[in-house]
Amino acid sequence: MKSLMPRQAALLSIILTLMLSFSCSEDPEAVPQSGEVTLVFDHVVGNFPLSLEDLEYTNANGDGFRVSKFQYYISNLVFRKADGTEYHQPESYYLVDESIPSSKLVSVKDVPPGDYSGLSFTIGVDSARNVAGAQTGALDPANGMFWSWNTGYVFLKLEGTSPQSKNGGLVFHTGGFQAPHNSLRTVSLPFLAGQKLRVEASRTPRVSLSADVLRLFQGVNTIRFSELSSTMGGANSVKVADNYTRMFTVGHMRE
């Protein structure tokens, strides 16, 4: 640039400006302003709120247990309108951690305006990102949700204790994105009957999503801690994954 004469530089900048303004097929000003939605994650154990302190809960099999850690990935959020059209959030990866309150508030920006009737997402990290090498942000392996010996993300971690467990501990780590041990699950949640999520520029509606820890251990497979108290991917992880498809429910919506 230094060597260009001022007139040439001016000409070049005009060309560049023209190229930039015509290079995208969509004119941003023609699109109505998008909105923002906040997803509020809430963790419960049956009828009780989840506490990482010293509270004891009971699973469907009657086994007592305490929880010290509860974290999971949510990815590829999709907002669906009544007419079937969908908004797929790009770069959609979130790590929700019971011990980090801010992680339970997921702010989704740039949602096209409209009335939405439901949403879906994947529990875990899609297979593409499991094989894409070093990632950043929520997917940074430094977050501790990554296996190095069998490369891939841990999708969900629940750790704690149970008197029924053979060694006293509970370590449920799910993961694995390849058949036959694929623990990725997509959940589709219609909003409550008659409720619409209205998205527009002037407001930030909140949708509350509740995850019930008890449902990790019941549903398709009843987990008895005396038989299974630890998973690290693989076939046992799939048993838990088959349950966690029903872990989430949509609660109320508010402004």
Added chain:
Amino acid sequence: MSLSSFRLGRRYVLLCAALGIAACGSEQDITPAESPSFPAGFPEPIYSYRNNPVTEEGFELGRALFYDPILSKDGSVSCGSCHRQEAAFADPGSPVTQGVGGKEGSRNTPALANLRWSRAFFWDGGGNHLELVPLAPITNPLEMGENLSSVIRKLNRDPEYVQAFRKAFQHRDTVNSQQLFRALAQFMGELVSAGSPYDQFQNGKAEALTPEQKKGLVVFKGKCGTCHQPGLFTDHSFRNNGLDADTPQDTGRHLVTESPTDVGRFKVPSLRNVALTSPYMHDGRFGTLQQVLEHYDTGVRRSATLDPALDGPTPGIQLSQAEKRQLLAFLQSLTDQSFIGNKRFAAPRP
């Protein structure tokens, strides 16, 4: 040789970006105009550098990190402690890895070369991406025993590293793990070995191999080349080569897949520089190549998952004394002096 072409490629990308060609988010469609940086006869690499173009700064940073024990828990072990250049980046004489506090691992340190052509890493293939390979030794309590966030914290506290990362990755931010892994991937990816007498022979220099080695090459192609396919000298498969009759303690590939048919299978290693990488096998049980050949000749043991190529009325690969001599001579011709002597791959001077 390759760095200048990569620089050119990067300029091309920058120019395209400046002209607005990439302004619609189709960045990934741009193929930098880079000439192949790999030896003739090698296939397209699996790790393409597309998301991590090699630069002098990035490579040098990766090299510094590779030889820096800062990556280990107590500052005592670097990648280079076990991956020694004079042994083609294997650990000469150690059957299994030696980690922090003198802890012993359970497997033999693999040699490092031509890693961009690997789809799966470690003896059991549990690693699926070159960039993330270092995470396993860094975090293994028996190897470097460190955790990743602690490594990143240490690097961010070191002004020289912060500056080197900023230069290598063109930013003014803090160091993150992606930059750590990408710098290491640049160094590891450039560890290309294709300058052995065998390669010179392939390139038309008939006198590069001795008559005995030429005979060995013929035997090799007939009896070893199915698995150790010439070129990369591996077919990247996982096989049970009959080391143990019973279910071994280390079940190999089975640890990754949980499939009973994978018990006792391990990755077929490349044989490049094999004369330097003793001891052999996933557990380093054989000290010499002679022992390895004896194993294939008379030591192969039957089990449910023994590789079909080694099974038969008499399991193994029958070799005459002359064939063994010729094979041993040939295997020496895979030693690449230009690789182990390359100063660019050596520990940087402090």
